[in-house]
Amino acid sequence: MNTPATSFKPNPNIAPGPWLDAVTWNAQGLVAVIAQEVGSGDVLMMAWMNRDALLKTMQIGEAVYWSRSRQKLWHKGEESGHTQTVKDIRLDCDGDTILLVVDQKDGIACHTGAHSCFFLGWDAKASTWQKSVE
Amino acid sequence: MNTPATSFKPNPNIAPGPWLDAVTWNAQGLVAVIAQEVGSGDVLMMAWMNRDALLKTMQIGEAVYWSRSRQKLWHKGEESGHTQTVKDIRLDCDGDTILLVVDQKDGIACHTGAHSCFFLGWDAKASTWQKSVE
Numbered sequence: 001m002n003t004p005a006t007s008f009k010p011n012p013n014i015a016p017g018p019w020l021d022a023v024t025w026n027a028q029g030l031v032a033v034i035a036q037e038v039g040s041g042d043v044l045m046m047a048w049m050n051r052d053a054l055l056k057t058m059q060i061g062e063a064v065y066w067s068r069s070r071q072k073l074w075h076k077g078e079e080s081g082h083t084q085t086v087k088d089i090r091l092d093c094d095g096d097t098i099l100l101v102v103d104q105k106d107g108i109a110c111h112t113g114a115h116s117c118f119f120l121g122w123d124a125k126a127s128t129w130q131k132s133v134e
Numbered sequence: 135m136n137t138p139a140t141s142f143k144p145n146p147n148i149a150p151g152p153w154l155d156a157v158t159w160n161a162q163g164l165v166a167v168i169a170q171e172v173g174s175g176d177v178l179m180m181a182w183m184n185r186d187a188l189l190k191t192m193q194i195g196e197a198v199y200w201s202r203s204r205q206k207l208w209h210k211g212e213e214s215g216h217t218q219t220v221k222d223i224r225l226d227c228d229g230d231t232i233l234l235v236v237d238q239k240d241g242i243a244c245h246t247g248a249h250s251c252f253f254l255g256w257d258a259k260a261s262t263w264q265k266s267v268e
Contacts (some may be wrong), residue, residue, distance in 0.1 A: 007258075008256065008258070009258060011237065011258065012263065016238045017261060019261050019263065021260050022262070022263055027235075030248060032166060034177055034180065036177055040174070040175070041175025043168055043177065043233050044176070044228065045226065046166060046168065046229075058191045064248070088210055088241075088256075090252040090253070090254055090255055090256070090257070090266075091252070091253075091254040091263045092179065092180065092251040092252050092264055093245070093246050093248070093251045093253065093254075094246050094251075095181040097179075097252075099177050099250070099252040110227050111227070112227055114227070117226040117227045117228075117231070118224040118225070118226050118233040119224070119227065120224055120225040120226070120229075121222070121223075121224055122142065122205070122222075122224070123238075124141075124142070124143060124145065125141040126146065127151060127153050128152065128156070129153065129156055129225045130152050132224075
């Protein structure tokens with residue numbers, strides 16, 4: 001499942017509809033989104049989408065999130081160039097989390113320049129989180 | 135990274151400390167947790183932990199979440215038997231999401247009996263989410 005043979009294609013003409021209502025939006029009107037790298041299966045990051053972000057993602061085929069800190073749509077890579085091309089999109093059993101399988105431009109998902117945002121590993125000896133080499 | 139050579143070991147004696155404060159707990163005192171299957175790299179589910187849940191997870195080496203619907207600690211598999219043994223634990227760049235790499239007992243993570251909770255795929259022709267064969 002981590003390397004799905006998928007045929008996701010963006011649809012510039014898709015409009016809001018029952019498919020958008022099928023998502024379980026939280027009290028803030030958001031859904032959690034996990035971005036996983038196609039091929040490697042690496043979990044890259046977690047972010048959020050609102051209805052507009054999901055609609056836009058389906059239309060252009062690149063990940064568009066909702067930035068909670070900036071309170072606006074965030075076309076991932078709009079500044080860094082590290083866009084994510086959607087290869088597959090899945091919804092979970094209770095509709096409140098989306099799994100986005102993406103082709104990560106330059107292999108860099110994190111704003112720190114790391115491949116994945118999950119670069120802090122557990123150091124049992126020191127009982128702390130440490131930056132670990134990937 | 136999806137099949138880490140990890141040496142995570144539970145520590146029955148670990149106590150709350152700076153490592154727990156390093157997590158960015160949200161307004162509800164929770165952190166998002168992504169469970170990924172060791173070996174396959176499949177993303178299995180997303181759930182939440184509070185401080186007690188994360189502490190317990192570190193102590194016993196099995197995933198313990200916070201059930202938002204039942205408002206209590208949820209030792210995953212306590213009823214179904216589908217426990218998750220922790221193989222690796224990672225924190226993301228801003229500390230508000232944990233990646234738990236787990237050995238999923240019986241390969242069943244979802245309460246529906248599915249391997250993964252993300253069994254709803256996108257059906258472009260019908261513009262809807264459909265249960266897809268894994």
